[in-house]
Amino acid sequence: MSELVIKAHNVTKQFGDLKAINNISLNVEKGNIYGFLGPNGCGKSTAIRVLTGLLTPSTGQVEVLGLSIPKQADALRLKIGYMTQKFSLYEDLTVAENLLFMGQIYGISSAQLKNRCQEQMQTYGLDKLQKQIVGGMSGGQKQRLSLACATINKPELLFLDEPTSAVDPENRRNFWEKLFDLSELGTTILVTTHYMDEAERCHRLAIMESGVIRADGSPEELMRTMGVNIVEVKTTSLRSLKSKLIANKQVRSAAQLGVRLRVLVDEQVANPIEWLKSQFPELQQAELTLARPTLEDVFVSVTGASRT
Numbered sequence: 001m002s003e004l005v006i007k008a009h010n011v012t013k014q015f016g017d018l019k020a021i022n023n024i025s026l027n028v029e030k031g032n033i034y035g036f037l038g039p040n041g042c043g044k045s046t047a048i049r050v051l052t053g054l055l056t057p058s059t060g061q062v063e064v065l066g067l068s069i070p071k072q073a074d075a076l077r078l079k080i081g082y083m084t085q086k087f088s089l090y091e092d093l094t095v096a097e098n099l100l101f102m103g104q105i106y107g108i109s110s111a112q113l114k115n116r117c118q119e120q121m122q123t124y125g126l127d128k129l130q131k132q133i134v135g136g137m138s139g140g141q142k143q144r145l146s147l148a149c150a151t152i153n154k155p156e157l158l159f160l161d162e163p164t165s166a167v168d169p170e171n172r173r174n175f176w177e178k179l180f181d182l183s184e185l186g187t188t189i190l191v192t193t194h195y196m197d198e199a200e201r202c203h204r205l206a207i208m209e210s211g212v213i214r215a216d217g218s219p220e221e222l223m224r225t226m227g228v229n230i231v232e233v234k235t236t237s238l239r240s241l242k243s244k245l246i247a248n249k250q251v252r253s254a255a256q257l258g259v260r261l262r263v264l265v266d267e268q269v270a271n272p273i274e275w276l277k278s279q280f281p282e283l284q285q286a287e288l289t290l291a292r293p294t295l296e297d298v299f300v301s302v303t304g305a306s307r308t
């Protein structure tokens with residue numbers, strides 16, 4: 001196994017009665033892009049705050065870049081980059097001033113800092129905006145500047161909390177190209193998201209729900225081992241059919257996609273198409289086809305989303 005950059009074991013963070021993260025364990029390998037996928041409030045930001053040493057876990061062990069967290073959090077801070085959910089830029093400063101200020105916080109010498117800022121503005125397409133006040137910039141531009149700020153110190157490990165929530169699909173694609181560039185240079189990245197397509201780009205990911213990691217692995221592994229077969233059903237009266245289907249224990253979920261139902265059937269059922277036709281007479285004349293799994297199917301089958 002290659003070098004582990006993050007090792008977390010049985011970590012819980014409790015706020016009053018609420019376990020925002022509940023007994024989570026994870027290992028992140030050097031150079032990997034590791035994703036936390038989960039809905040609002042499932043504990044993604046809390047997990048990041050614990051891993052960066054900003055929050056003290058209630059129980060559990062955390063080691064990041066060989067440092068024991070939270071005890072050695074101060075030493076860790078200089079080695080990581082952190083792009084927070086709300087971007088944390090100084091809106092009344094210019095692009096160049098934001099970068100300079102971040103560089104100073106990281107203690108980069110003034111001799112090096114000017115060059116480093118130019119380099120970052122070039123890498124992230126900000127050179128023409130260097131005198132622009134941040135408050136007036138678009139979501140995509142702010143996102144690029146946030147990433148430039150978070151990587152000004154060439155961090156070994158980069159935490160990104162929902163970095164693409166505020167930007168359009170094209171900006172999102174370009175942003176991911178930058179992440180793969182960083183990953184190829186050896187930067188380890190931990191990124192949170194609630195977008196399936198984004199999660200699918202990660203080398204590995206953890207699917208979170210209510211503070212718990214429900215499943216983790218590479219997207220391919222998760223799809224291969226989710227324990228269901230997928231049948232797409234094309235017929236009429238899909239709403240009533242859906243309620244009948246999900247009342248059956250072997251059916252993990254049935255989601256409507258336009259004129260089709262995507263039905264996840266337990267893999268214990270040997271021939272799911274024949275089985276569905278035998279269990280539900282109204283399907284005799286319907287069009288049933290086996291479909292390839294997606295990450296959304298994995299998400300639905302491992303979380304409570306399956307019964308809605």
Ligand SMILES: Nc1ncnc2c1ncn2[C@@H]1O[C@H](COP(=O)(O)OP(=O)(O)OP(=O)(O)O)[C@@H](O)[C@H]1O
Pocket residue numbers: 015018020038039040041042043044045046047085
């Ligand atoms: N400082 C805090 N004090 C009390 N409760 C908190 C605190 N921080 C988070 N929580 C609660 O912990 C739970 C997890 O919150 P968290 O922000 O980690 O979720 P998230 O997955 O990042 O959600 P989102 O997608 O909305 O950003 C939520 O119920 C939240 O209200």
Ligand SMILES: [Mg+2]
Pocket residue numbers: 044045046085161
């Ligand atoms: Mg969050």
